[in-house]
Amino acid sequence: MKFCTFEVRTPVGPFERLGAVVSEGEDLRYVDLNFAAAAEFKQRGSSRPQAMADALIPSDMLAIAASGKGGIEAAEEALEYALGHEDTSGPRGEQIIYAPNEARLLAPIKQPPLIRGFAGFERHLKKTFEVMNMEIPKTWYERPLAFKASCGHMAGPEEEVPWPSFTEKMDFELEFCCVIGVPGRDISEEDAHEHIFGYAILNDWSARDAQGGEMAMGTGPYKSKDWCWSLGPWIATPDEVGDPKNIPMAARVNGETWVETTPGEMYWTFSQIIAYTARDENLLTGDLMGSGTVPGGCGMEMDRWIQPGDIVEIDMGPLGVMRNKVGEKPEPKPYTYK
Incomplete structure (x- = not known):
C-alpha cells in the first residue's frame, strides 16, 4: 500500500x-x-x-x-x-x-520522533569528502554511523522550501528512508524487516558552504542541514517497493533531468542499520532512517547549484514524485556566529 x-x-x-x-x-x-x-x-x-x-x-x-x-x-x-x-x-x-x-x-509524518541520517553509499561519500578536503574515516567501514537531525520542519509535496540566510550554496539530495513501524529494542538483523513500515523520499536539503566547517568539528552537520527536510509524497510498504537497490530514481530541476540512476547496493543495509541502532536503544514508531545520498545524487557532486525559484523534483518510481519550490534568498547572514 x-x-x-x-x-x-x-x-x-x-x-x-x-x-x-x-x-x-x-x-x-x-x-x-x-x-x-x-x-x-x-x-x-x-x-x-x-x-x-x-x-x-x-x-x-x-x-x-x-x-x-x-x-x-x-x-x-x-x-x-x-x-x-x-x-x-x-x-x-x-x-x-x-x-x-x-x-x-x-508530509506523511508531520513531526517524526527522530531523523537519523546515515551514509549508505561509499561512492557518494568519497566524492563529497574529497570536495571538503576530508577522508572517509575507518570507523565508517566498521559500523553504520549517522547524524541526528531536527524534525522541526518537514516539508510536504508542493511546499516551498526556504532558502537559509547563511548559505550561497543550497543543495538537494537524492535520498530515501525507511520508516520504523513497530517499535523495538535489541532487534536482530534477521528480524529487522518486521520493524520497517515502509519507504519514502527524504530530501536532505543542505547548505554546502556551511557544512564543511561543521564536519571538521567531528560531530556531523548541524545548521547546514537542520532548517528543512522534505518527506513524501507518501510511504510505500515494502511489498510495493521490492528490493530498494532497484528503485528507479531521478532528480529534475525546472524540468531538466540532472541525474537518473538506481541506488545499487548500500554498504550498510537497512537491516544492518536497524540492528546496530537498536542495540541497547529504543527505536520508536515513525523514526526515519535515511539512506544517505545515492551516488551522483546531489548538485555538489556535479558542481551544479540550484537557485531561488527553482522547482526541484525527486522522482523515485513507487515512492512517487516529491516536488518543491526553492524559496527566495533572504538578507544574508554569516554562517559563523563571531
Missing part, C-alpha cells in the same frame, strides 16, 4: 486524514481509510461504526504504523471495500474518495 496524509478543507476549518493512494495510470486518488472502514462496519449492521473504525484504523499515520501487520491488513480491507463501493459514504455522509484537486497532500 501507499499511505498518505492529506488535508481537506471544510466550512469549520481544515482536517488532516490518513489515506491510501490509488494509482490508475497517471491519475491518482486518495481514499480515506478510517471512513471507509466505518462505512463497512455500518453496512455490516454495527451500531457504532465510527467508534469501531477509530479503534481499528485511527486516522493517524503513526498509529497505523505502530499497529504492524494487523493494521496494514485492516487498511487493505478498508481500501478494497471503498474501491468496490465507490458511491458509498461514511456513516454521517463523509466523503471517502478524493481527487487530487479536492485534497492536499502533506
Whole structure:
C-alpha cells in the first residue's frame, strides 16, 4: 500500500486524514481509510461504526504504523471495500474518495520522533569528502554511523522550501528512508524487516558552504542541514517497493533531468542499520532512517547549484514524485556566529 496524509478543507476549518493512494495510470486518488472502514462496519449492521473504525484504523499515520501487520491488513480491507463501493459514504455522509484537486497532500509524518541520517553509499561519500578536503574515516567501514537531525520542519509535496540566510550554496539530495513501524529494542538483523513500515523520499536539503566547517568539528552537520527536510509524497510498504537497490530514481530541476540512476547496493543495509541502532536503544514508531545520498545524487557532486525559484523534483518510481519550490534568498547572514 501507499499511505498518505492529506488535508481537506471544510466550512469549520481544515482536517488532516490518513489515506491510501490509488494509482490508475497517471491519475491518482486518495481514499480515506478510517471512513471507509466505518462505512463497512455500518453496512455490516454495527451500531457504532465510527467508534469501531477509530479503534481499528485511527486516522493517524503513526498509529497505523505502530499497529504492524494487523493494521496494514485492516487498511487493505478498508481500501478494497471503498474501491468496490465507490458511491458509498461514511456513516454521517463523509466523503471517502478524493481527487487530487479536492485534497492536499502533506508530509506523511508531520513531526517524526527522530531523523537519523546515515551514509549508505561509499561512492557518494568519497566524492563529497574529497570536495571538503576530508577522508572517509575507518570507523565508517566498521559500523553504520549517522547524524541526528531536527524534525522541526518537514516539508510536504508542493511546499516551498526556504532558502537559509547563511548559505550561497543550497543543495538537494537524492535520498530515501525507511520508516520504523513497530517499535523495538535489541532487534536482530534477521528480524529487522518486521520493524520497517515502509519507504519514502527524504530530501536532505543542505547548505554546502556551511557544512564543511561543521564536519571538521567531528560531530556531523548541524545548521547546514537542520532548517528543512522534505518527506513524501507518501510511504510505500515494502511489498510495493521490492528490493530498494532497484528503485528507479531521478532528480529534475525546472524540468531538466540532472541525474537518473538506481541506488545499487548500500554498504550498510537497512537491516544492518536497524540492528546496530537498536542495540541497547529504543527505536520508536515513525523514526526515519535515511539512506544517505545515492551516488551522483546531489548538485555538489556535479558542481551544479540550484537557485531561488527553482522547482526541484525527486522522482523515485513507487515512492512517487516529491516536488518543491526553492524559496527566495533572504538578507544574508554569516554562517559563523563571531
